[in-house]
Amino acid sequence: MEKTIQQNEFILKVSQEVARLGLFIFDLNMGAWTSSEVLDEIFGIYKNYARDIDGWLKLIHPEFRIEIRNYFVENSSAQHQSTDKEYRIILYDTRAVPYTHLTMPTNRAA
Helix, strand or coil, X not given: CHHHHHXXXXXXXXXXXXXXXXXXXXXXXXXXXXXXXXXXXXXXXXXXXXXXXXXXXXHECHHHHHHHHHHHHHHCCCCCCEEEEEEEXXXXXXXXXXEEEEEEEECCCC
């Protein structure tokens, strides 16, 4: 079973690298998020980057920042499993502003 899990993790990682698609999971109860290595590379962040709400908001273009902050506040106790938000981000390392469509899956584990 452990070998199957490792193989699946490897396949997921390689798939993300080939497609240049990253993954993140936001836990609104904890106010924290985790991300794949590919997403970190895309966003220009590193392992020690603050993966909390403020850290996420720093990556959001100012035009969308209030909307996303309000989403976090309004949904921190809601039971939504995911939402679909479209907004621009600012790459941390280069400050470039690509247009990005992000789906925010949230972890609601008790």
